[in-house]
Amino acid sequence: MRDPRPHADKPERTSLETYGKGFEEYLQSPLQPLKDNLDSATYEVFEKDPVKYISYENAIAKALVDRIPEESVSDVTCVVMVVGAGRGPLVEATLKAAQTSGRNIRVYAVEKNPGAVNTLLNRQRDEWGENVTIVSSDMRLWTAPEKADILVSELLGSFGDNELSPECLDGAQSFLKGDGVSIPCSYTSHLSPVSSAKLHSLVSCAIDKEKAYPLHQFDIPSVVYMRNMYEIAQPKVCFTFLHPNWSVPVDNRRYICLRFTAKESITMHGFAGYFDTNLYDHIKLSIEPTTYSDGMISWFPIFFPLVTPVYVKQGGEIEVHMWRVCNSKKVWYEWCLTKPITTAIQNPNGRSYWIGL
Template identity: 25%
Template sequence: MKYQTLGQMKYGSEEIWFPLSEDILSWDEDFHALMLNDEMRMTAYESAIKEVIKHDSIVVDIGTGTGILAQWALEAGAKKVYGIDVNKKILELAQKRIEKANLGGRFVPINKISYEVELPEKADIILSEILGNLGDNEDMTPILNDARKRFLLSGGVFIPKEIKTYLVPISSQAIHKQIIEKKCRSISVKYGLTDLLNKLGIKNQFDIYYDAVIPISSYLAKPALAKAFHFDGADEAVYQTEIKYEIEKAGILTGVKGYFIANLSTNISLDISGDDIAERKTSDCWKHCYMPIEKPISVQPHDIFQLNFSRSYPKEKLTPFRQFYGWDGKVFRNDKIIGEFRHGTHKVNL
């Protein structure tokens, strides 16, 4: 099958886009259309599903959305697919898709958040695509830990099998300028930056991350592993990671790029780090994550950039997907601090 980015969603390098993972409960058909046309995502998932799903597999598709992964699972011979989605309108599209493909008898749609679902049997496979460009920014960790405990047979497997999140300091004055001017692109007027900032209680546009395709040529150091997820029940949703980078290139440090590399199955990996839009070596729906620094820092080779990256939750979790990311750091030259910053999607005090 050939996939094509939708015309109205054409995008370029170093453009900031609305961070869709921060607004999951508002997702509509426009965003699902973007996902369904993301060649990188679609071809990798289709291949992994065909590799892993066997005749007679019982599958739980967490966040089935418009049901494309469920359809592939059924086509691969799954005996039954439980398709869970919190979004009623989108789940109706899944039902239509599966009925049209004459697979309805083996599909069980469930319109609930997964934590509230009880299933009549356990599954061989937990299938999901609830990945954000930072890996866990659609809250996959507690969702999949819970799913493992309550839905998976012992010896059962996950698609994806393993995810790794990488972070790298970058220089992009073009992105920095767009953030100052709040020139944030969006797939529809429904997703507005100012509304999102108000919704999340964030006052400064540098205290949120953005979706953007960030070229490898803007890297100031080598990417480093920030977090790995193995879906063994021991993955952490709350953590703090300190990473030290040696700067390799002189430039202005404006932010940090984040991306994931997933092993969807033993043989299929999905690496969203690429930057070639024309050759379609980027993901249309995920792009990359850009965590900005309000006051950029001029860096030189051999400077040490110490990044502290964290994830947590508000004390009172009023909505299911509210999460906090923090990114703060210092740059050292000859052991002296030459610049520092502190940002996060929660209140931070410098």
């Protein structure tokens, strides 16, 4: 779940607690400013998630067991690289997984944020020891001394691929063995049409008169806790990414046309976006409402607004087009309706919102 800020070149996750003011206030201001690098308070909030890290630990343990058969346990050391390690919770999950599975591992923790790297270095000295190597680098640029059996990451946004997980992991897989495993191995976004006068009015109010395009705020997806919202139809699958991705060239652009049938006659204000991910062997995390991982607190949904609310009749068709567009410098989304009416494409060419590579 991350930043909806226009011209944000290094998006990071936002959360209610990140801003420390409770969710009502957050709802009043969905277009939050962004920090280039996460601060300690933000990491601290993520690290409280009671579900995410246990699921990762189980996934890593399963991958280790699958990779090293019982009879080879004393002969083989598995190389695990945690990329985007933050302050180390996934390193901790990796070490615990090695312990519970009885497998030998060597760990590298790669992180680009200098503040987080300091914490990693302290933890390496005080808690983890020589078995963990800390690497201060962008994972896309690092020249690794050896290849990894398992690449562990959590670079996911509320819409799955909206924080450049595909692009970062495409870079990091240069140091993954040909038969190596990525955890997560896939993630999928989901979209559903929603009615929320409140969210629409919050977006309408987020005007910045200095912006060249007067309705720029409607080009920006917002990460929000959607309390005052009615889902007009069940979410549908939008975009899927698989890792590792050995295709040449890798193409992370996507386009889909989704059709929904309205459950009620109602005014539609935009689309709610969610994601789910398969970490490894059916160990999943999800914020999609029908498969939500109970107790998980790390992500809120994303809201793609429509400029003008659109009335839909019960049983009527809603047709939305969604693009994930990439060039050599940035990634962005564009979207429009073709039913029940045709609307102009929002955020064309990433004019108001993009994520810098």
